[in-house]
Amino acid sequence: MIRFENLTKIYRGTKAVDNLNLNVPRGTIFGFIGPNGAGKTTTIKMMAGVLKPTRGKIYINGLDIAREPSKVKRIVGFIPDRPFLYEKLSGIEFLRFKAGLYRMKENRLDERIADLLSLFELTDWADELIESYSHGMKQRLIIASAMIHKPRVIIVDEPMVGLDPKGAKLVKEIFKEWANDGATVFMSTHTLALAQEVCQQIAIVDKGRIVASGTSEDLKKQAGVEGNLESIFLKITGGQYPGENV
Amino acid sequence: MFKLLISPRLISFKNGLKRSRSNRMIKILTLTGAGCLFWLVLFYLTYKVLMYFSSQEMIGDILARHLLGMVFLIFFSILIFSHVITALSNLYLSEDLEICHSSPATLTEVFLSRSLYTVFDSSWMVVVFGLPLMMAYGLVYHANLDYYLSLTYVSFPLIIISACLGIMVIMVLVRFFPAQKASDIIMLMSVILIVILYLLFRFLRPERLVNPDAFVHIAQYLGALKAPDSPYLPSHWATDILWARLTRYPASQVFNAILLWSTALAMVVIDIWMAGRIYFSGFSKAQEAKKRSHIGKRMLERIVSAVTKPFGPESASLIAKDVRTFFRDNSQWSQLLLLAALVVVYIYNFSVLPLERSPIKSIYLQNALSFLNIGLAGFVISAISARFIFPAVSSEGQAFWIVLSSPLSARRFLWSKYFAYLLPMLILSEVLIIYTNYLLKVTSFMMALSSVTIFFLVFGIVALGIGLGAVYPNFHHENISQVATGSGALIYMISSSVFISLVIMLEAGPVYTILSAHFKGVSITRIQWIWVVCSFIGVIFVNIFAVKSPMRAGLKALDRYEG
Numbered sequence: 001m002i003r004f005e006n007l008t009k010i011y012r013g014t015k016a017v018d019n020l021n022l023n024v025p026r027g028t029i030f031g032f033i034g035p036n037g038a039g040k041t042t043t044i045k046m047m048a049g050v051l052k053p054t055r056g057k058i059y060i061n062g063l064d065i066a067r068e069p070s071k072v073k074r075i076v077g078f079i080p081d082r083p084f085l086y087e088k089l090s091g092i093e094f095l096r097f098k099a100g101l102y103r104m105k106e107n108r109l110d111e112r113i114a115d116l117l118s119l120f121e122l123t124d125w126a127d128e129l130i131e132s133y134s135h136g137m138k139q140r141l142i143i144a145s146a147m148i149h150k151p152r153v154i155i156v157d158e159p160m161v162g163l164d165p166k167g168a169k170l171v172k173e174i175f176k177e178w179a180n181d182g183a184t185v186f187m188s189t190h191t192l193a194l195a196q197e198v199c200q201q202i203a204i205v206d207k208g209r210i211v212a213s214g215t216s217e218d219l220k221k222q223a224g225v226e227g228n229l230e231s232i233f234l235k236i237t238g239g240q241y242p243g244e245n246v
Numbered sequence: 247m248f249k250l251l252i253s254p255r256l257i258s259f260k261n262g263l264k265r266s267r268s269n270r271m272i273k274i275l276t277l278t279g280a281g282c283l284f285w286l287v288l289f290y291l292t293y294k295v296l297m298y299f300s301s302q303e304m305i306g307d308i309l310a311r312h313l314l315g316m317v318f319l320i321f322f323s324i325l326i327f328s329h330v331i332t333a334l335s336n337l338y339l340s341e342d343l344e345i346c347h348s349s350p351a352t353l354t355e356v357f358l359s360r361s362l363y364t365v366f367d368s369s370w371m372v373v374v375f376g377l378p379l380m381m382a383y384g385l386v387y388h389a390n391l392d393y394y395l396s397l398t399y400v401s402f403p404l405i406i407i408s409a410c411l412g413i414m415v416i417m418v419l420v421r422f423f424p425a426q427k428a429s430d431i432i433m434l435m436s437v438i439l440i441v442i443l444y445l446l447f448r449f450l451r452p453e454r455l456v457n458p459d460a461f462v463h464i465a466q467y468l469g470a471l472k473a474p475d476s477p478y479l480p481s482h483w484a485t486d487i488l489w490a491r492l493t494r495y496p497a498s499q500v501f502n503a504i505l506l507w508s509t510a511l512a513m514v515v516i517d518i519w520m521a522g523r524i525y526f527s528g529f530s531k532a533q534e535a536k537k538r539s540h541i542g543k544r545m546l547e548r549i550v551s552a553v554t555k556p557f558g559p560e561s562a563s564l565i566a567k568d569v570r571t572f573f574r575d576n577s578q579w580s581q582l583l584l585l586a587a588l589v590v591v592y593i594y595n596f597s598v599l600p601l602e603r604s605p606i607k608s609i610y611l612q613n614a615l616s617f618l619n620i621g622l623a624g625f626v627i628s629a630i631s632a633r634f635i636f637p638a639v640s641s642e643g644q645a646f647w648i649v650l651s652s653p654l655s656a657r658r659f660l661w662s663k664y665f666a667y668l669l670p671m672l673i674l675s676e677v678l679i680i681y682t683n684y685l686l687k688v689t690s691f692m693m694a695l696s697s698v699t700i701f702f703l704v705f706g707i708v709a710l711g712i713g714l715g716a717v718y719p720n721f722h723h724e725n726i727s728q729v730a731t732g733s734g735a736l737i738y739m740i741s742s743s744v745f746i747s748l749v750i751m752l753e754a755g756p757v758y759t760i761l762s763a764h765f766k767g768v769s770i771t772r773i774q775w776i777w778v779v780c781s782f783i784g785v786i787f788v789n790i791f792a793v794k795s796p797m798r799a800g801l802k803a804l805d806r807y808e809g
Binding site for chain 1: 558559560562563564566567570571574575643644645647648649650651652653654655806808
């Protein structure tokens with residue numbers, strides 16, 4: 001469903017993403033983890049069509065995003081890590097705006113919006129301007145807006161930022177449900193417990209390159225350690241447990 | 247601690263200069279160049295006016311003294327108003343205030359550091375552009391060093407007084423108005439400014455200057471020129487001191503200097519005292535979420551549905567979002583009111599022109615003015631576009647990722663913005679040109695020519711605004727009005743002025759030929775006809791170029807943009 005071919009991004013001489021090759025099958029929740037500055041957000045932004053690769057290709061559902069950006073974006077839902085929104089729109093107006101961008105038909109749109117607002121517990125705030133929303137509410141609204149056109153691929157950067165435990169649980173359940181229905185979720189996260197819990201496949205990225213990938217079991221073998229994803233991650237990325245040097 | 251609180255601004259400025267990339271340096275240089283040019287023009291004009299005054303016996307000095315008084319009064323009013331606006335943002339709305347207030351710094355330290363930002367932000371431009379005027383005075387009156395030294399010790403307390411007054415006004419307003427309406431206060435202030443501008447304009451009565459009868463009655467003429475001045479105004483004290491230095495009037499100005507400085511220092515003490523009592527409660531209230539007003543909601547929905555009707559779903563969504571954001575952003579509204587004042591003053595000028603008393607044959611003058619009017623209306627439309635159309639792309643702000651990650655193509659995005667602004671600008675420009683031409687009582691030929699010319703000019707002016715707005719975007723602004731004052735907006739204004747001038751230059755010759763032939767009752771030669779036709783074809787080409795080229799450049803820039 002998602003394929004990278006020699007994907008590279010160079011910022012002013014620095015390789016943020018270095019020759020990535022990856023294949024994510026349909027219906028998978030794919031975890032993309034790595035330390036700060038590893039190139040996760042850059043990769044995600046290239047997939048969402050917000051950044052252009054310096055070299056290489058991204059194929060989503062067999063379509064090259066550089067050649068057919070509109071067709072690709074029509075089947076993708078993007079959830080960025082920072083909830084920048086149009087502050088002067090109300091929640092419901094923002095969802096209508098997103099629906100318009102995806103050329104959604106008017107019939108049953110109100111029903112769809114009402115369902116999403118209810119699912120993300122935003123119904124009572126639907127008519128309030130986004131500027132009065134809390135960080136978590138904005139994040140929930142972004143996730144709701146990414147779902148409005150029923151995308152087949154979800155690209156999500158740090159999904160749990162700003163969410164309360166109830167919201168986080170809800171999002172996890174939704175991701176699992178989507179994947180069961182055949183959608184593909186590509187998720188970048190620092191929350192290793194989340195990746196371990198919901199991702200069927202994981203890639204660990206460091207300094208712009210994939211240093212390990214596969215299922216949790218595959219990663220254990222590659223790292224040569226037993227234990228949870230955190231110990232595998234620290235072993236592979238050469239990190240240490242916090243406090244080891246203190 | 248105070249030094250530490252103002253250090254982020256200093257360090258940011260230093261880093262900005264140090265790490266400037268070459269294109270940014272070019273922008274800075276262009277801006278400095280344009281600023282210097284404006285500075286020199288201002289200096290030259292003031293010098294010329296003062297030289298003219300000094301050549302007038304008896305009244306020359308009185309006129310120069312009045313002008314100085316007016317200049318100081320206007321500067322003082324502008325300074326107070328600009329301090330009110332920037333104080334609201336620096337003391338109550340800036341995002342980094344949370345860090346300052348949560349730090350161990352005392353309230354007075356935070357208040358003073360923010361007040362210093364406010365003084366700098368509000369006064370640097372007035373000081374820079376006030377300088378050529380003062381220099382011209384110095385040159386014409388052969389002032390000695392004493393005058394230039396006086397300038398420093400006069401302007402400094404004047405700035406402090408205006409800053410303290412501005413900050414005081416905003417502290418009282420935020421204290422007594424519901425804090426959620428902080429931005430509404432800006433709107434209120436803008437209305438007040440319009441009233442002040444209007445009153446000042448009425449007091450200045452520029453139309454009297456073209457009235458030849460006024461010179462017969464000197465007393466009346468001076469009465470008409472007299473600015474609303476009062477011996478209790480600090481600007482009056484400042485004028486007295488400087489005038490005494492310029493004319494080497496022997497009487498001591500110590501009393502006025504003491505008045506200025508003691509008022510300034512007293513105002514600082516009062517401001518700090520007031521801040522201790524009401525600043526923090528106002529800041530705290532300003533943090534509370536603004537509850538949405540439902541008044542006018544139905545009206546807004548009607549406007550949205552009417553405006554978006556002719557467009558497809560993607561463009562309609564984008565335009566609906568822009569219209570809603572525009573009507574809910576009070577800072578936009580306040581600017582709109584200011585520009586409305588600009589248009590009113592513009593039309594007012596035409597209504598008071600004493601055409602019947604002019605020594606030039608009226609019909610020529612009316613048609614020449616009507617032609618000039620095309621250019622002036624074009625510049626008014628450009629000024630409005632610089633504020634509203636040029637920032638249209640930047641107005642997406644940090645939420646631009648939503649558009650970038652959506653299936654909406656850059657081309658459709660840009661053209662949607664273009665068409666959304668085109669119709670209101672066409673209506674505005676036609677109303678402006680037809681009404682002013684009606685006041686001028688021009689011939690039907692000039693009426694038709696002006697209407698058609700401005701109609702096509704608007705296509706280019708809007709395209710330049712949208713296109714260059716995409717070439718020089720600023721998605722990281724704190725306030726959209728910052729975009730309209732950036733270097734990109736200056737480049738837009740220059741491009742738009744060149745475009746308008748080019749069209750007028752191409753039309754001026756042929757129109758003069760046609761009008762002369764008409765009034766003299768002679769026929770136009772074949773060569774003249776060829777010239778007329780070529781010029782108008784040239785106008786069409788310039789217009790096409792003004793639409794296509796900036797839009798293409800904007801599209802390229804958006805395609806290259808990486809969010």
